[in-house]
Amino acid sequence: MTMTIADRNANSSYDIVIVGGGMVGISLALLLNREASRDASLATSTQKPWKILLVEAQTIINEPQSGVYSSSPYHSSFDARSTALSWSSRTIYESIGIWPELKKHLSAIAQIHVSDRGHMGLTRINAEEADVDALGYVVENQWLGSVLLKQLEQTDVEVLDNAKVETIAPLADGMRLEIVTADxxxxxxxxxxxxxxxxxxxxxxxxxxIQSQSTAYGQTGIIANISLEKPHHGVAYERFTEQGPMALLPLTDFKGRPRSALVWTQPSDVAESLMAADEQSFLDQLQECFGYRLGRFEQAGERACYPLALTTADEQVRRHLVVMGNAAHSLHPVAGQGFNLSLRDAATLTDTLAATLSGAESQHIGDLGLLQDYQQRQSVDQRNTVLFSDSLPKLFGLSSSIVALGRNSGLLAMDLVPSLRSRFARFGMGMATREAGHG
Ligand SMILES: Cc1cc2nc3c(=O)[nH]c(=O)nc-3n(C[C@H](O)[C@H](O)[C@H](O)COP(=O)(O)OP(=O)(O)OC[C@H]3O[C@@H](n4cnc5c(N)ncnc54)[C@H](O)[C@@H]3O)c2cc1C
Known part of the structure; x- marks a missing residue:
């Protein structure tokens, strides 16, 4: 994949520059490109579709790799993790035409099974109850990255990889960036x-x-793909333990063997020893914590770990500027919401900016009022999702018996009251939040 600015000297003026080509930056580029192409036919000599540049610090490649997929990007956003995509993310990816390709290696979540280790609470949330095909879709980040990059190659978006923003400064009519590359x-x-x-x-x-506020959870998330003795039947397991929550999300089979993606939250010192443990000892400790609902855990793939913190930027919009993705809000992964929220942010920003292309909006894409309008439209969604993702690990991480009683009765109540379950499910799918966010 050749990715350089077509003419480094001549093409120095853009409508939109995206700094960061991770999952969020590339998805936004594809959404903006969809709007720019849609409106290209309406464009007049004074109103051209947007000229977009994506700047990424790492080398972007989409070449054959060893592993599950024949082609995948080697890139930190697209590492060995998996992502649970919500219904709202599916709708957004359908709108840019990549859903059929993504679907080739997606596992639909038919049921979410929530349990609390050492306590009696347990609940199951079914797709049928929420009246949807699936409660979410689990995709390996490498496959997601591969599909996103393949689609990016089909667009007019210019990409500059191996490049970093050295300086950035506001001007009256935009931003000036100085970009450095290795050669x-x-x-x-x-x-x-x-x-x-x-x-x-x-x-x-x-x-x-623009500063950000970061509160460490004192926990580390360990991820690995786990080969299972028994098929998962599309069940996503969320298990709360006194050390922290764990999730086993259904993946597509590999070489005929069922697999789940593990996200195991542990106090950072315990995580360190789990990372250092040999494969059998790691699997034994995991088995002890999770039990035998999926039979014996047979193999663990590459392990990686992430220190967990809630990090939010103090500002998300200024004139000619938007802060997005993890740069705006980086959440605890237990609820699987961080990327889904950012994708909804990206869709709403695209929608807000698109008004300027169709002529329905007299404002310019860098106008503060327009960008504040975007932020206002996403504020409820952001607030609810951050709160939900922050409160879940705290609530379930506490071990006092009163709290344990409360959380068990909460889980039991969810099991007894179907509307509670379906509300929880709709939240997870990004429906409740989006509905709230859009009034
Ligand atoms: C264990 C784990 C599990 C998760 N599971 C889920 C899930 O199931 N569902 C969900 O919705 N979310 C999940 N998340 C959250 C999700 O991974 C993040 O929301 C997502 O990765 C954010 O992507 P991003 O593009 O904003 O940031 P990043 O992935 O960090 O990408 C930023 C990019 O910017 C580049 N960059 C950095 N500095 C510069 C520079 N100066 N110039 C140019 N480029 C630069 C980097 O190289 C990188 O490519 C999970 C997170 C973790 C840790």
């Missing part, structure tokens, strides 16, 4: 709008004096 002299670029999507604690946002 070229620094390049100065002008853009009417810059979207910063370069990950949690964004270095680019900091260059503009």
């Amino acid at each position: 070229n002299p620094p390049q100065t670029i002008h853009s009417k709008l810059v979207v910063i999507a370069d990950g949690a604690g964004s270095a680019t946002a900091q260059k503009l004096g």
Whole structure:
């Protein structure tokens, strides 16, 4: 995959520059490209579709790799993790035409099974009850990345990889960026709008004096793909233990063997020893914690770990600027909401900016009022999702018996009251939040 600015000297002025080509940056680029192409036929000489540049610090490749998929990007956003996509994410990916391709290696969640280790509470949430085909879809990040990059190659979005933003400064009519690459002299670029999507604690946002607040959970999330003795039948397991929550999400089979994606939250010191343990000892400890609902755990794939924190940026919009993805809000993964929320942010931003293309909006894409409108439209969704993702690990991480009683009766109540379950399910699918966010 060749990815460079077509003419590094001439193409120095853009409508939109996205800094960060992770899951969020690329998805946003595809959404914006959809709008720009849709409106290309309406474009007049004074109103051209957007010219978009994506700047990524790492090398972006979409070439054969060893592993499950014949082709995958080697890229930190697209590592050995898996992502549970919500219904809202499915709708967004359908709108850019990549859902049929993604579906080739997606596992639909037919049921969510919630349990509490050492306590009696247990609940099951079914897709049928929520009146949907599936409660979510689990995709390996490598496959998601491969599909996203393949689609990006089909667009007019220019990509500059192996490149970093050295400086960024506001101008009256946009932002000026100085970009450095390994083998070229620094390049100065002008853009009417810059979207910063370069990950949690964004270095680019900091260059503009935008700080972020970070609260560590004191926990680490360990991920690995686990080969199972028994098929998972599309069940996603969420298990709360005194050390922290764990999830086993259904994956597509590999070489005829059933697999689940593990996200195991542990106090950081315990996680360190689990990471250092040999495969059998790791599997034994996992089995002890999870039990035998999926039979014996047979193999563990590559393990990786992530120190967990809630990190939010102090500002998300300024004139000519939006902060998005983990750079805006990075959440605890237990509820599987971080990326889904960012994708809804990206869809809403695209929708807000699209009004300027159709002529329905007299404002310019960098206008503060327009960008504040975007933020306002997403504020309820963001607030609810951050709160939900933050409260779940705290509630279930507490071990006092009163709290344990409360959470067990909560789980039991969910099992007894179908409407509670379906409300929980709708939240997980990104429906309740989106409905709330859009009034
Ligand atoms: C264990 C785990 C499980 C998760 N599971 C789920 C789930 O099931 N569902 C869900 O919705 N979410 C989940 N998440 C959250 C999800 O992974 C994140 O929301 C998502 O990765 C955010 O993507 P991003 O593109 O914003 O950031 P990143 O993935 O961090 O990407 C940022 C990109 O910017 C690039 N970059 C950095 N600095 C610069 C620079 N100066 N210039 C140019 N480029 C730069 C980086 O190289 C990188 O490619 C999970 C997270 C974890 C840790």
